[in-house]
Amino acid sequence: MKSEYYYSQMTRLQQSVYRQIYDGMTQLSPSFSVTALPMAELSDLWFRLRLDHPMIFYVTSFRCRKTAGADTALFEPEYMFEKKKILEHQKNLEARITRLIRPMQSLSGPEKAIAIHDFICSQVTYDKLKKGYSHEIIGPLQQGIGVCEGIAKTIKCFCDRLGIDCIIAICEADPERGNPYRHAWNIWKPEKTWYQLDATFDNSISCTEEIRYDYMNLSDRMIFRDHRPVIYPLPACLDGDHFYYREKKLSFTKMEDVKNRIRQAIRKKKPRYTFHWRGGYLNREILQELATFTQAAADEKGLQAGFHVNYTQGILSLRLEEKKAEAIFSIDEDSMPE
Numbered sequence: 001m002k003s004e005y006y007y008s009q010m011t012r013l014q015q016s017v018y019r020q021i022y023d024g025m026t027q028l029s030p031s032f033s034v035t036a037l038p039m040a041e042l043s044d045l046w047f048r049l050r051l052d053h054p055m056i057f058y059v060t061s062f063r064c065r066k067t068a069g070a071d072t073a074l075f076e077p078e079y080m081f082e083k084k085k086i087l088e089h090q091k092n093l094e095a096r097i098t099r100l101i102r103p104m105q106s107l108s109g110p111e112k113a114i115a116i117h118d119f120i121c122s123q124v125t126y127d128k129l130k131k132g133y134s135h136e137i138i139g140p141l142q143q144g145i146g147v148c149e150g151i152a153k154t155i156k157c158f159c160d161r162l163g164i165d166c167i168i169a170i171c172e173a174d175p176e177r178g179n180p181y182r183h184a185w186n187i188w189k190p191e192k193t194w195y196q197l198d199a200t201f202d203n204s205i206s207c208t209e210e211i212r213y214d215y216m217n218l219s220d221r222m223i224f225r226d227h228r229p230v231i232y233p234l235p236a237c238l239d240g241d242h243f244y245y246r247e248k249k250l251s252f253t254k255m256e257d258v259k260n261r262i263r264q265a266i267r268k269k270k271p272r273y274t275f276h277w278r279g280g281y282l283n284r285e286i287l288q289e290l291a292t293f294t295q296a297a298a299d300e301k302g303l304q305a306g307f308h309v310n311y312t313q314g315i316l317s318l319r320l321e322e323k324k325a326e327a328i329f330s331i332d333e334d335s336m337p338e
Contacts, residue, residue, distance in 0.1 A: 003160060005167045006048035006232070017042070018049055021075060025059050028083050031076045036066050042073075048232070051168040054153035054160075055093075057136035058086045080132070089138060096141055101161050109164060109190035113197075116158045117216055120151055120199040121206040148200040152184040155199060165189040167235070169196075171228040179228065185215075187234055194237045196223040205310065205317075205334045210272040213244035214315045214334075226312040245276035245315070253279040255286075259293055265318060266297045266305070274317040282314045287331060294318065295329040306330035 007018055017035050024032035037045070042064060050056055059077045066073035079086065104115045120140070127134040127145040140146035140154040152168045159166035166188040173182050185198035198215035206212045215223070219240035245251045252258045252275060265273035277286070291307065298305040298320065306329055308317040315334075 003156075003165050003167065004052045005234075006052050009232070010045070010048075013037075014041070014045055018045055021046060021049060022053065022056075024075060025056055025077050028079070028086060029077075031074050033072045034064075034075045036071055036073045039064065051153075051156075051170070054137050054157045054168075055090075057093075057138050057153075058089065060132070080136075089142070093137065093141055097157065097161060101158060104158075104162060112162050112164060113188065113190040113217070116155055116162075117197070117199055117202065117213070118211055119158075120155065121203045121211045124151060124154075124203060126200065126204055149182075149184040151200045151203065152186050155186050155188075155197070159186075159188060165194075169234055170231045172231055174228055183228065185223075185227070187237055190217075193239050193242070194235045195239065195242075196220065196237050198223065198227070205308070207272075210274065210317070212274060212315075212317070214310050214313050216244040217247075218243050218313075222313065243276075245274075246278075250274070251276040251278055255279065255289065258290065262290070262294050262318060263297055266294075266301055266303060266320065269301065269303065269320060270318075271320055272317060273320075274315060277314045277316060282309070282311055282316075290316070291329050291331060298323075304329075306332070308332050308334050310334045 007015060010018060013035065014037075017037055020032070020034040024034075034042075046062060050059070058080045060080050061078040063076045063078070064073050065076070081089065100119065104112050107115060123144060124140045125145045127139065127147050130147050131139070131145070133139045133143065133150075134145055134147045135149040137150060137154045137157055139150040146154065156166045156168055166186055169185050169187055171183050173179055185196070185200060187194055187196050189195070195217040196215070196219065197217065201215045202212045205214065218237070220237045222240055222243065223237070243251075252261070258275065258277065261275060262273065280286075287307070287309070294305045294307075302323050303320050304323045306319045308319065309315070309331055311333065
């Protein structure tokens with residue numbers, strides 16, 4: 001099942017041109033005729049088409065030639081590889097995707113969602129050098145590296161194969177506020193409800209000891225605490241009661257409940273214990289109370305404790321290790337990719 005959300009939002013004329021471009025690019029044609037549109041509109045259509053179809057990983061840009069007064073234009077895709085190489089990549093990608101989704105096919109919708117998320121967080125490394133192929137599915141699926149766009153496209157590719165409605169969300173860059181690039185993530189519907197998912201952010205704060213789920217199945221209100229507004233309208237994600245940590249009973253409103261869980265984690269010497277605080281704003285006073293309690297409990301077991309904190313989402317990740325001389329309790333803020 002291929003979800004063509006952006007196609008569904010277009011006018012009939014735009015949909016006709018969308019199909020003309022899709023057919024030409026999937027046939028790997030060097031050039032083909034399309035109904036003439038203003039260049040800005042055509043560029044936007046081409047961009048959204050590729051969000052709908054992440055398997056078109058091999059087109060990087062295009063040129064369009066139009067004779068004055070003509071009803072059609074000549075569309076010339078810029079291919080990343082020669083035709084033979086594209087076909088080879090397609091064959092390899094199909095085989096890899098088939099292998100990866102085979103064990104997921106018998107799972108429920110929510111279980112499939114977790115499996116897709118966990119693949120990204122455990123098998124893909126964020127590409128800080130931002131190579132060209134990292135923006136496409138060949139980055140995560142063939143090279144094991146990707147940036148937000150390539151990761152979001154890979155997730156959509158999996159969802160299309162597994163029957164999960166999925167859309168790639170895009171927000172504009174904001175250089176003045178330290179965001180020099182556009183950012184991409186997903187909204188998806190594992191069962192009957194749309195949720196926000198940013199696996200790139202979770203990937204960046206996960207580690208070998210623990211996969212994080214800070215940005216899995218959030219509502220619009222939750223995701224836009226630290227995400228910029230989207231460029232294109234998307235279905236509303238209104239359910240804020242079934243995000244990952246709450247579903248796993250790791251979301252707390254009472255300090256006593258948090259302390260009891262921390263005490264259990266220390267007693268079991270768990271190297272990581274991550275939970276969500278929803279008992280009000282996660283401020284310095286709350287953090288200091290938790291830090292004081294946690295280190296005192298850790299001292300009794302000869303352990304050193306610290307927190308990684310995602311302030312905007314109210315997530316704390318407790319870290320435990322053997323106590324070292326002169327070690328102090330540390331509170332580190334999770335950093336997200338640009």
